[in-house]
Amino acid sequence: MSLFRAARFEISIARPQDLPAPNGAEIAFAGRSNAGKSSAINTLVGHTRLAYVSKTPGRTQLINIFRMNNGAALVDLPGYGYAKVPEAIRKQWVRLLEEYLTSRESLIGLILIMDSRHPLTPLDQQMLGWFAPTGRPIHVLLTKSDKLTRGPAMQTLAKVRKELAAWGDNITVQLFSSLKKTGMDEAEKIVSGWLSAEPVAEEVLDEQRVSKP
Template identity: 70%
Template sequence: MSLFRNAQFEISIAKPSGLPPPNGPEVAFAGRSNAGKSSAINTICDHVRLAFVSKTPGRTQLINFFRLRNGAVLVDLPGYGYAEVPEAVRMQWQRLLEDYLTKRPNLVGLVLIMDSRHPLKERDRVMIGWFAPSGRPIHVLLTKSDKLTRTEQATTLAAVRKELEPLGEQVTVQLFSSLKKTGVEDVERVVGSWLSSPEVDAPNEPTVK
């Protein structure tokens, strides 16, 4: 059975102080508003409305936790980079994201969602800059790949991999389409390898640093 299937909603939080105690390895999903993050999560989990797909990009302000059947947690972070969100709200989200990505002890990896037609925007690079120093893996999902021709897909994939090459094996990149449901197995393989790593604690044991 799929690693992500039967994921169950656990809690939503709006500020760092609301984070639940570490309980099992966590995999964060992040991406620019309108990059297709919620659709990707729903597709990966084979669930129509597990993650909320907003008609107004940039309005999902919460960190949502979904428990997988193996005890790990999928963490859906707020979308970032949407220009029409008020500055005060944008700064609040930025603090929430940075705090979670840099301080969460049981976070084992980051799945970074980018629209394959517009990859590696400024805020994407900021997210990588926050997370990369941890040494934990980053997996880039280039979503909406069905909008590109095969030649464009190959060109985009090669360009993103080349730019992120300095990070070495810490970063992996793939094409993904929620519409065509392509790339799901690749995500499962990569994230599954994070959760089976010997460095990952048992599901009910918080990481100690």
């Protein structure tokens, strides 16, 4: 069975102080509003409604924790960057995201969701700036890759891979499509490597590791 299958909802959190005590490894999912984060989570777990999908950006306003059968958790963080969110709410999200990403001891890695048509926005770079200094791995999913033809998609992948090198060596990146269900195996191999603390298969690393300039 897939690593992510049978994940179940556990709890929603609005404030950092309400986070439960660490209980197993946590893998966080973060991304700009409407970048396809909820769709990516649903695709990976094989459940159409585990993470709420909305055409209205900014609907994910809480930290939502989903528990997998192996005891590890998938942590869906609030989407960031939606301009119509009230300033007070936006500040609350920023504090929630920053505190969780920089202080959570059980967090072992970050899945960063970027729309393949608009990668590495300033807010994406801010997320990298928060998390990369922790030394924990980051894996970037370039979502909605089905919107690009193969040539532009591969060019985007190469460009993002090169630019991510500025944030260190512990970053991998791949193309992903929730609609076409492509990229699922690659993402699962990366996360499996994090959970087992064993090196990911060399062929996966060769395909996805960020190249140094």
